[in-house]
Amino acid sequence: MPTVYVTVPTDAAEEIAATLVEERLAACVNAVDCHSTYRWDGRVETDTETILLVKTTDAGYDRLKARIEELHPYEVPCIERFDAADTLECFGSWIDDTVD
Amino acid sequence: MPTVYVTVPTDAAEEIAATLVEERLAACVNAVDCHSTYRWDGRVETDTETILLVKTTDAGYDRLKARIEELHPYEVPCIERFDAADTLECFGSWIDDTVD
Amino acid sequence: MPTVYVTVPTDAAEEIAATLVEERLAACVNAVDCHSTYRWDGRVETDTETILLVKTTDAGYDRLKARIEELHPYEVPCIERFDAADTLECFGSWIDDTVD
Numbered sequence: 001m002p003t004v005y006v007t008v009p010t011d012a013a014e015e016i017a018a019t020l021v022e023e024r025l026a027a028c029v030n031a032v033d034c035h036s037t038y039r040w041d042g043r044v045e046t047d048t049e050t051i052l053l054v055k056t057t058d059a060g061y062d063r064l065k066a067r068i069e070e071l072h073p074y075e076v077p078c079i080e081r082f083d084a085a086d087t088l089e090c091f092g093s094w095i096d097d098t099v100d
Numbered sequence: 101m102p103t104v105y106v107t108v109p110t111d112a113a114e115e116i117a118a119t120l121v122e123e124r125l126a127a128c129v130n131a132v133d134c135h136s137t138y139r140w141d142g143r144v145e146t147d148t149e150t151i152l153l154v155k156t157t158d159a160g161y162d163r164l165k166a167r168i169e170e171l172h173p174y175e176v177p178c179i180e181r182f183d184a185a186d187t188l189e190c191f192g193s194w195i196d197d198t199v200d
Numbered sequence: 201m202p203t204v205y206v207t208v209p210t211d212a213a214e215e216i217a218a219t220l221v222e223e224r225l226a227a228c229v230n231a232v233d234c235h236s237t238y239r240w241d242g243r244v245e246t247d248t249e250t251i252l253l254v255k256t257t258d259a260g261y262d263r264l265k266a267r268i269e270e271l272h273p274y275e276v277p278c279i280e281r282f283d284a285a286d287t288l289e290c291f292g293s294w295i296d297d298t299v300d
Binding site: 002005007033034035037038039044046049061065069075076077078079080081082 | 201203213214217218220221222224227228229230231232253255282284285286287288290291294298
């Protein structure tokens with residue numbers, strides 16, 4: 001099943017996570033604060049951000065991705081999908097039942 | 101090699117991680133605190149949890165998974181396996197030597 | 201595209217991340233503090249570390265891995281590659297343009 005890795009501004013993290021779960025695009029979101037280093041317009045920048053690890057279904061992934069793009073304040077957001085090679089059966093069933 | 105992604109209550113994280121390493125089911129565990137948002141019994145809930153990123157071998161994965169289920173206080177625990185596409189050779193050898 | 205999972209001593213995290221981005225081996229690095237439990241010389245040890253999640257290209261991966269090995273203070277560093285099953289197109293293009 002997919003886990004979607006998204007980085008967001010820390011002050012937007014809670015609202016984006018709540019929206020994805022309220023709209024049944026995700027069953028759960030784990031939010032982790034991080035320190036980011038990146039190159040932008042030729043300069044090395046650093047910033048505090050939050051990583052969202054978003055749990056959804058194969059069938060729900062495309063709608064989730066489109067909705068994150070809409071909600072996201074960045075011009076070029078990090079949205080990447082990582083597929084689990086195995087998921088505990090009852091946890092997978094819960095995600096299937098929870099995501100529309 | 102597998103990295104197993106598990107979310108646990110923060111106050112149980114240290115003991116579960118130590119048990120998995122002491123019993124040679126894992127070579128190492130990286131524990132990261134997170135803020136979780138999820139749907140349960142029809143309501144959107146939030147909670148503080150800890151993500152365990154557990155390093156083991158292909159051969160050890162099934163026993164590790166069964167032991168995490170035993171140790172875990174949740175009815176429906178998040179236990180998911182992600183396979184590395186590449187692992188630094190000496191690190192892979194260390195995991196192989198450390199896990200029973 | 202690859203995300204490389206590296207654990208480093210917390211006091212070396214910022215410099216390693218900055219070096220990888222300055223040398224155009226990575227487009228961005230997300231650094232997350234963690235608590236690690238591992239077996240070393242037959243004993244279970246715990247320590248505070250930082251996980252670096254390093255975003256690069258397929259073509260850049262081998263050079264990035266070699267450079268992390270050079271910069272890393274550990275004898276046996278955790279360097280593992282996880283491949284995204286999907287990456288938002290504009291984010292992937294940004295990584296392609298940013299990594300040499």
